[in-house]
Amino acid sequence: MIFLGRSNSGKSSLLNSIFGEKVSNVSRKPGKTKNLVYHEIHKGKAYVVDSPGYGWSTINVSVKEKWLKMIKTYLEESQRL
Secondary structure: OEEOOEOOOOHHHHHHHHHOOOOOOOOOOOOOOOOOEEEEEOOOOEEEEEOOOEOOOOOOHHHHHHHHHHHHHHHHHOOOO
């Protein structure tokens, strides 16, 4: 399962709530999650993935394009979904 959404929309906070502990970094500043972050569940039988947000972060265009490509590739090619 992958969590996608705008920057600073609460994706990491939701993951922390689901797991009942701090597994993802949370910040008031958009754009802190910079990579796909895998959280193993059921002893490696499943993963929950936190992704960089889109839309509101103030990062430069080339970084946004890199993140978009990374997420698109994951969605198209991942055997874990």
